[in-house]
Amino acid sequence: MTSSFKKVRALTGMKDVLPDGGASWENLEATVREWLASYGYRTMRTPVLEQTRLFTRGIGEVTDIVEKEMYSFTDALNDEQLTMRPEFTAGMVRATIEHNLLYDRAHRVYAMGPVFRHEKPQRGRYRQFHQIDVEALGFAGPDIDAELIVMLARLWKILGLTDIRLELNSLGQADERAAHRAALIEHLEKHRSILDEEAQRRMHTNPLRVLDTKNPAMQEMANNAPKLFDFLGEQSRAHFEGVCERLRDAGISYTLNPRLVRGLDYYNLTVFEWVTDRLGAQGTVCGGGRYDGLIELLGGKSAPAIGFAIGIERLLDLCSQVAGETVRPECDVYMVHQGEPAQRRAALLAEALRDAGLRVIVHAGPGSSFKAQFKRADASGARVAVILGDDELASASASIKWLREPAGEEQPQQETIRLDSLVTELKNRV
Ligand code: HAM
Numbered sequence: 001m002t003s004s005f006k007k008v009r010a011l012t013g014m015k016d017v018l019p020d021g022g023a024s025w026e027n028l029e030a031t032v033r034e035w036l037a038s039y040g041y042r043t044m045r046t047p048v049l050e051q052t053r054l055f056t057r058g059i060g061e062v063t064d065i066v067e068k069e070m071y072s073f074t075d076a077l078n079d080e081q082l083t084m085r086p087e088f089t090a091g092m093v094r095a096t097i098e099h100n101l102l103y104d105r106a107h108r109v110y111a112m113g114p115v116f117r118h119e120k121p122q123r124g125r126y127r128q129f130h131q132i133d134v135e136a137l138g139f140a141g142p143d144i145d146a147e148l149i150v151m152l153a154r155l156w157k158i159l160g161l162t163d164i165r166l167e168l169n170s171l172g173q174a175d176e177r178a179a180h181r182a183a184l185i186e187h188l189e190k191h192r193s194i195l196d197e198e199a200q201r202r203m204h205t206n207p208l209r210v211l212d213t214k215n216p217a218m219q220e221m222a223n224n225a226p227k228l229f230d231f232l233g234e235q236s237r238a239h240f241e242g243v244c245e246r247l248r249d250a251g252i253s254y255t256l257n258p259r260l261v262r263g264l265d266y267y268n269l270t271v272f273e274w275v276t277d278r279l280g281a282q283g284t285v286c287g288g289g290r291y292d293g294l295i296e297l298l299g300g301k302s303a304p305a306i307g308f309a310i311g312i313e314r315l316l317d318l319c320s321q322v323a324g325e326t327v328r329p330e331c332d333v334y335m336v337h338q339g340e341p342a343q344r345r346a347a348l349l350a351e352a353l354r355d356a357g358l359r360v361i362v363h364a365g366p367g368s369s370f371k372a373q374f375k376r377a378d379a380s381g382a383r384v385a386v387i388l389g390d391d392e393l394a395s396a397s398a399s400i401k402w403l404r405e406p407a408g409e410e411q412p413q414q415e416t417i418r419l420d421s422l423v424t425e426l427k428n429r430v
Helices: 019-037 052-059 064-069 089-098 143-158 174-190 197-202 216-223 234-249 312-323 340-355 370-379 390-394 419-429
Strands: 049-051 072-075 080-084 107-116 128-137 165-170 268-275 284-290 305-311 333-337 360-362 384-388 397-402 414-418
Touching: 019 107, 019 143, 019 312, 049 052, 049 089, 052 064, 052 080, 052 089, 089 107, 089 128, 089 305, 128 143, 128 312, 143 234, 143 268, 143 284, 143 305, 165 234, 234 268, 284 312, 305 312, 333 340, 333 370, 340 360, 340 384, 340 390, 340 419, 370 384, 384 390, 384 419, 390 397, 397 419, 414 419
Parallel strands: 333 360, 333 384
Antiparallel strands: 049 080, 072 080, 107 128, 128 305, 165 268, 268 284, 284 305, 384 397, 397 414
């Protein structure tokens, strides 16, 4: 009988990771944790749900994220305005302030997990996606800025990724940006006659965006527009030069991209992105920068900080192009059995094998034939099948069938091993 319940499907832009895909996630997460630990980073976990005003204040009212991409709702139970985090940084900073983490020292921290943005889904762009978020809280740089970038170059190397390049810019400080903005608006005013309708509309609210135009008639005007870099004061320039010097020390090449402004308002000084051409339109694998004003903006005592986030889906897509999918075997040993006494004995033996560190599946389900069980054993990727039936129990032994030989060793295809030495034998040979 079929149920009348209309099947539920996953939400648009939100993906399931199925058992065959799970190993790539776990391998990457394990590699990333080791890589982060090698630079002294420790994990910090903050809630997925936060008060909406944390993000509007932290990320900025007039950003795409806050204006149109947040999953926000009113918690009807206590009438609170809440938002599913669209990024980690604001929450990490909230927790840093709330627990007074910076009172006596700086912290290197990271988090991994889901974030939510209501964007138009396409390859590499989802509504629930996952980030590796890394924050160096309380460090003024430029040494730490360079360390973060060098650290990312190491991760790409560990993962065997080569087609990934670094784009770098400095956003200076707020007063420098304000002076540049005024000059930019003046430049746009001067060329008002060639601005299209959209540019005219935006020139006062978001003049930087006007420069991103694809309109050929406006290209020359955009290319000749005043550059933020020319408005940077001595200190900002020295900071940027400090980062660049250290990148050169480390042999890391970069492209200066004056148009790199990032989509969140909290940045100052160093900003960067790692980009690849292998992922189609969504080629930014990692983005980050310095945010020296955010802690104070969110009510804490002023302290410098810098961080970045990597999109895990994009990174996995890139890794699979280089290394192929990794499908991990379900187990080392698959227990095949016939009859209830053998099934019960198999369950106990499996526990003993697990005590010895092996991964074991005991065939489950009513009365499958040996043939069906072997088929399942083979599909599981197990190295060896252990067979228990009435004959084996009567002689206190098990039959062993090697499904995949251990590397470099030749095993007899099938053999008999006494039950009391089974654990030791398999422990040594699987
Ligand atoms: P973000 O540039 O907004 O920065 O996101 C970082 C990365 O998340 C992107 O480079 C991309 O790989 C991935 N990503 C962004 N949106 C999507 C999406 N819709 N689907 C799949 N992947 C996506 C931040 O979030 C900042 N909080 C980074 C940071 C940390 N800055 C300082 N500290």
